[in-house]
Amino acid sequence: MTIADYPAVNKDVLSRRVRRWGALYQAEATLRSMRAYGGVILFASTFQPIMYILAMGLGLGVLVGAETDFSAYGADSYLMYIAPAILASTVAMTAGIEFTFPVMEGFKWRRKYYGAQATALTPPQIALGHILGVSCRFGLHALIFTAVLFAFGALSSPAALLMILSSTLGALAIGLPIMAYISSLRDEKGHAAIIQRFVIMPLFLFSGTFYPLTNLPQFLQVIGWVSPIWHANELGRVLAFGQPTDLWLVAVHIGYLSAIVVVAWFAVQRVFTRRLGYDEWRGRIPGLKADQRRQERQDAKAAATESYQRSEGVPPVAFRRGVGANYYSGNIRAVFSRGLTAIRNNRGIIFISGFLEPVLFLTSFGLGVSPMISGIEAADGGTISYAMFIAPALLAVSAMNGAVFDSTWNVFFKLKITKLYRTMMSTSLGPVDVAVGEIALALFRGGIYALGFLGVLVATGLVTPLPALLMWITALFIALGFACIGMAVTSFMKRFQQMDWMMMVLIPMFLFSATLFPIDVYPTGVQWVIQALPLWHGVELMRDIAFWDFGAMTLVHIGYYLVMVGVGGALAAYRMKALFLR
Numbered sequence: 164m165t166i167a168d169y170p171a172v173n174k175d176v177l178s179r180r181v182r183r184w185g186a187l188y189q190a191e192a193t194l195r196s197m198r199a200y201g202g203v204i205l206f207a208s209t210f211q212p213i214m215y216i217l218a219m220g221l222g223l224g225v226l227v228g229a230e231t232d233f234s235a236y237g238a239d240s241y242l243m244y245i246a247p248a249i250l251a252s253t254v255a256m257t258a259g260i261e262f263t264f265p266v267m268e269g270f271k272w273r274r275k276y277y278g279a280q281a282t283a284l285t286p287p288q289i290a291l292g293h294i295l296g297v298s299c300r301f302g303l304h305a306l307i308f309t310a311v312l313f314a315f316g317a318l319s320s321p322a323a324l325l326m327i328l329s330s331t332l333g334a335l336a337i338g339l340p341i342m343a344y345i346s347s348l349r350d351e352k353g354h355a356a357i358i359q360r361f362v363i364m365p366l367f368l369f370s371g372t373f374y375p376l377t378n379l380p381q382f383l384q385v386i387g388w389v390s391p392i393w394h395a396n397e398l399g400r401v402l403a404f405g406q407p408t409d410l411w412l413v414a415v416h417i418g419y420l421s422a423i424v425v426v427a428w429f430a431v432q433r434v435f436t437r438r439l440g441y442d443e444w445r446g447r448i449p450g451l452k453a454d455q456r457r458q459e460r461q462d463a464k465a466a467a468t469e470s471y472q473r474s475e476g477v478p479p480v481a482f483r484r485g486v487g488a489n490y491y492s493g494n495i496r497a498v499f500s501r502g503l504t505a506i507r508n509n510r511g512i513i514f515i516s517g518f519l520e521p522v523l524f525l526t527s528f529g530l531g532v533s534p535m536i537s538g539i540e541a542a543d544g545g546t547i548s549y550a551m552f553i554a555p556a557l558l559a560v561s562a563m564n565g566a567v568f569d570s571t572w573n574v575f576f577k578l579k580i581t582k583l584y585r586t587m588m589s590t591s592l593g594p595v596d597v598a599v600g601e602i603a604l605a606l607f608r609g610g611i612y613a614l615g616f617l618g619v620l621v622a623t624g625l626v627t628p629l630p631a632l633l634m635w636i637t638a639l640f641i642a643l644g645f646a647c648i649g650m651a652v653t654s655f656m657k658r659f660q661q662m663d664w665m666m667m668v669l670i671p672m673f674l675f676s677a678t679l680f681p682i683d684v685y686p687t688g689v690q691w692v693i694q695a696l697p698l699w700h701g702v703e704l705m706r707d708i709a710f711w712d713f714g715a716m717t718l719v720h721i722g723y724y725l726v727m728v729g730v731g732g733a734l735a736a737y738r739m740k741a742l743f744l745r
Contacts, residue, residue: 185288186288189292190291193295194296204300205307208304214674216317218679219674220242221684226536227532227536237400243404247326247399250312252372254308254330255337256363258297258334259338259341261297262297262339266345270438271351276439286435287436294428294431298334301334309327312403317403343431343433346435347434347438365386366391367392370390370393371397373532378532379530397416495600496600498597499600502600529553551625554626554709558616559702562612562638563642563669566644567646569605569649571650577601594739595736597739609639610638637708647727651735654738672698676693676696676701697724700720700723
């Protein structure tokens with residue numbers, strides 16, 4: 164074989180091939196980039212269905228199944244009823260990740276799309292290639308999920324295999340509008356997190372995943388009707404166990420999802436063509452005017468400082484000396500103030516979104532699941548409402564989520580994408596300043612989140628004012644423990660896709676830590692494993708305060724988090740030094 168026989172030599176043949184199959188080449192590139200975290204994808208696809216089956220199907224199902232008959236829906240059990248909906252919902256939530264950060268990476272952080280655009284690939288082919296590659300992940304996730312559901316007997320019809328197509332269609336109906344929006348941004352300032360909390364999470368919670376949509380009030384059912392997740396859920400139930408549904412309604416589900424995909428695809432093509440075309444894409448820079456005003460103030464302040472120094476002389480600079488001077492400069496406030504400045508442009512949305520998530524969970528499960536459960540047995544032998552049972556637990560979950568996401572995603576972005584910590588370490592700041600400053604910022608935001616949620620609990624009579632005050636302090640304590648551990652773990656991450664491992668830890672903790680049902684539904688051996696999880700200690704500590712029921716275990720819960728704070732904080736500071744002060 165001579166060199167002339169290689170396809171790359173004949174540029175005309177290669178160009179024609181790319182023009183015909185360009186989208187597949189881009190899809191191949193997308194799939195190859197996923198190989199770096201292929202283990203995460205395979206593990207998540209197998210791990211998630213098992214966790215949801217054991218927790219929701221067999222855990223919450225013990226409470227719901229004892230009082231509610233699902234035969235009218237064609238399902239033999241509560242597990243069978245929710246299984247196809249969980250499949251569609253988890254694939255849709257994966258779409259919320261794959262159509263945000265990787266798209267911003269292609270345009271902004273690593274500019275991969277511009278490299279592809281320098282070849283014979285057209286902008287629509289680049290966009291379609293990303294969609295095809297991500298759809299392969301959706302299909303693999305749905306295939307493994309379906310196989311697990313068959314193994315647990317949660318599916319009764321061979322037509323359930325078609326759920327792979329219906330769940331993928333639902334994920335695209337969620338993901339493509341998000342892709343079009345993210346592609347139009349010149350910078351990402353928390354917009355992906357806002358999409359998760361303001362779009363995907365409400366649609367997930369009010370789409371009848373864990374209960375019939377008719378359990379909700381009429382005005383909340385509207386959210387389900389417009390949600391692609393609800394339409395994918397209903398299609399999955401028809402395919403999985405033959406839920407009685409009129410043929411015209413099945414056509415509506417398919418038509419609605421298809422229409423969203425088609426319209427969003429044209430929008431994606433338009434944005435990609437304009438941004439990767441010959442004309443410079445002006446786009447939209449979030450907070451640009453606020454940034455300009457702040458820069459003007461900083462320039463004026465710098466000019467005033469320079470004028471003062473010329474007239475008065477440069478003041479002496481004090482340096483810390485002695486043991487540990489290279490770890491700590493005594494200027495934690497600078498890191499904390501910088502963090503507050505960075506979120507100033509969209510602070511209202513960020514703070515609202517933080518406490519909105521537990522409120523949505525409380526509303527969804529309190530109104531949707533409560534009609535299927537008569538009550539929960541309290542520690543004093545009485546009975547409390549289901550909403551009162553889950554309210555303190557959701558506050559602990561909110562503290563965990565706020566601290567973890569602030570100390571993982573935000574820290575990773577500053578550590579690996581913007582290289583902000585490298586810049587900080589080139590000043591007098593030390594690793595302890597950076598670690599403690601970032602943890603303090605996470606606590607500040609977590610305190611705002613908890614305060615808003617507690618206001619809702621007090622207003623609805625689920626918690627009295629005095630316990631609410633102690634619960635707010637406890638929420639900060641729980642957030643501190645998770646923030647320390649989260650920042651330490653993030654320092655070992657090399658790619659943002661590895662953050663999926665964090666979700667593999669958070670999901671079982673949320674599902675199994677007696678958050679949505681009592682722990683005694685499980686055998687004793689399983690209870691011991693659950694009691695080793697940090698969130699369980701936070702949930703139980705919150706319930707001890709809410710119900711004013713203290714004991715020796717209360718001290719155990721507090722001691723558990725003291726250890727988390729000590730070990731996590733020390734490891735985070737050590738890793739900052741190892742990364743930047745070699």
